[in-house]
Amino acid sequence: FVPGDAVLLSYFSCRACGTCARGHPAYCERGAQGNFSGARLDGSFPMRWRGEPVRSSFFHQSSFATHVLAHQHNAVKVPAAAPLELLAPLGCGFQTGAGAVLEAFRLQAGQQLAVFGAGSVGLAAIMAARVAGAARILAVDLSAERLELARELGATDTFLAGEPELTKAIRKRTRGGVDFALECVGSPQVLRQAFDVTRPLGTCGLLGLPERDAAEVSLPMTALLSGKRLVGILEGDADPKAFLPKLVALHTAGRFPLEKLVRLHDFEAINDAVHEMETRTAIKPVLRMHGGGTS
Template identity: 50%
Template sequence: MTQRELQVAVVREKGSFQIENARIGAPGPGEVLVRVVAAGLCHTDLIVRDQDLPLPLPMVLGHEGSGVVEEVGEGVQGLAPGDHVVLSFHSCGECATCQAGSPAYCERFMPLNMGGAREDGTHALHSEAGVLHDQFFGQSSFGSYALTHARNTVKVRRDVPLELLGPLGCGIQTGAGAVLRSMKVPAGSSLAAFGAGAVGLSAVMAARVAGAAVIIAVDTKPGRLELARELGATHTVNAAEEDPVAAIRRLTGTGANFTFEATGLTSVMRQAVEALGPRGTCGIVGAPPAGAQASFDVYDLLMLGKHIMGIVEGDSVPREFIPELVDLYAEGRFPFDRLIRYYDLADINQAAADSESGVTLKPVLRMPTPA
């Protein structure tokens, strides 16, 4: 079958999604056609929807898909129809950073993940109105099918609910990977996570897996702080009620060994650096608007030997790290299901509103079954 009918969520104009019928082509060399079961809704989808990151429209977004392989293209190895898969970010596999085992910093990351088409300019998705920009993070998974690639299609075990697993492809692996891969938080250490959303709480859960002795969650919403304690935080700080830097220093003695910044607020980034103890490391994943500037006390940084680390996708190699996270979940050690609320694809605008208001930590969209 060369064309399949599907429903997709399309951004045609700034600020909203609309559900449309579309057609998707067959997989080409190196490509994989996946029947999408569910997809997480991430902050990055929303900043493209709002054109704070101005990508070409109309576009089908979605970059935390999970589903079942339908077809594989020429040259695809290790994947077959019927496999359960999680979809993650795309990378070339050829550049120096990919060859060094750091695909999140692929030299072709932007064209492969945000170019709106294949590298040769062709599109997999079309509607009656014409071409739909696609290939968002190499997948565009806000639809019943996605055309993805062997490199960003990760086979997972079959005994874990497939509709749950999509967020492991980006947000959850970012928080967990920052702790377990980027900063390599050791047992017995201290970590403070600034921002107790889905990414920050993933860092909290990962810190518990790592055996951190002191795990501090910082936020302004009491409900999120309560959940953080249930997921592994040993202490919580309400930044609306007290100075988080002073609180962290009080709880750790000289400051945290590690801090994790997930809010994207430059003022909070400064706090995350200030809250470090000697030789401490601050990992930053929160993304402010392009061109934003953050400041810090250079004397404090130099004299205490502090480190600031920018982190993309938790420094993950998805085909290795995602199955590890699935195993941790199956063992009861990484209960990220506590973050998730399900919506039908048709309710994507409500899911987005609930995410922005804080009602929902991690919306996951269930896809309609294709005809």
């Protein structure tokens, strides 16, 4: 990096542990400390107030600001002309959905994907599945408006959550189930639905964060014996250094239309942005700082 580089910020990884060395920095053995403790790996603090340490540095950055202290490991260089306001969310939610499809699943042309939850993560997964050439992309959500957007972004079939006999309908539509399913909500009930529509030898991925640490799901052991797999996926199992430039290139080529998901707000309108997020009236509100940065 040199002064003036345009960069995106993503999660931190140590780049030295065994998991990082195997190419899976999202599961860095020191990731929890580096991303959520508010301190550096050596225990020191990057910020102080009146001599006292401040536990900031969420994701090793805390970027709701015009200036950020970040580590080179979680900065990704992008072209100088890149539209940073649109690309800013790539480092977390969009990476999670798209990475699950392209990196964790490595979905191939002609395969089928079901996505439960048409928020920023799920819609990114749908766009990625279209890029990969999926034969059928099914979206499930509570909102008819979001399902309409899912179709615009590549979904071939849509279902309202809560629809009677939902899993039966999806299995019938897909002639026995999908190759891959994604749970993007964080609900044990929805995870069970996603698992149930996964065909034998298929893979169901959990992306959604549950509201409770103790959330549990019950699965039939006989279904696991059919070769089905259930996997948890963090950050799309993607390495931001390699994966984010690919997403930027797809956006530049018009194949990953982030402008359909992002709604921009000046920082003074942060309460409006939060309200849109809480009421699900916007997919991804993004704050513009007067200093030129985005969060």
